[in-house]
Amino acid sequence: MSRYRIQYAPPPDQARSAMEPALRARFDTAMQRLAVDPYRQGSAPVKTDEDRRAAVVAGVVIRYYVSAPALTVTIVRVVYI
Template identity: 45%
Template sequence: MSFRISYAPPADDTLAKMRDSEVFRDEMARTLGLDPYGHGSSAVKSERDRREATVAGAIVLYYVSGSVLIVTVVRLVPLP
C-alpha cells in the first residue's frame, strides 16, 4: 500500500527552488510514500499523524491522512 505525496504551497515553493527536486520526489515516494510512520520519522508534540523526518538531505514536516492514503508535506527545509 502506498501513500500519495501532496505538497502544501509553502513546501511546494521550497521544492521548486531545490536543485535536485526530482531526486527528492523520488526519495519521498520510496520512503515516506511507502511507510509514513517509518524511515526514522517521529511524532511531533505527541500527535501520531503529525510527523517529521529527514529525507534526501531535507527536514520534512508532514501530516499523514491514513483514511485517504495521503502524506501532506507542510514544511520543507533543505539542509546546506
C-alpha cells in the first residue's frame, strides 16, 4: 500500500505550528500513521462522503479530505485545547 502525502490548508497549518512542541511531535507521528491508510485509523466519514473524514489524532480533532488518485490527504480543520 502506498503512503499518502499529508498537506495542510492555511488555518490548520497555523494551528499545527502553534502547538506545544510535545503535542506537535505526537500529532506528527500520529499523522504519519494516518498517511498509511486515511480511511481507517479511527476515522469516520462526514455525512455520506467517504472521502470527507473526521478523526481524533493524538487528542486533536481533525477534518480532512482524501484524494485517492493523487494519494493526498488535505487537512482542512484542526481543533485542540
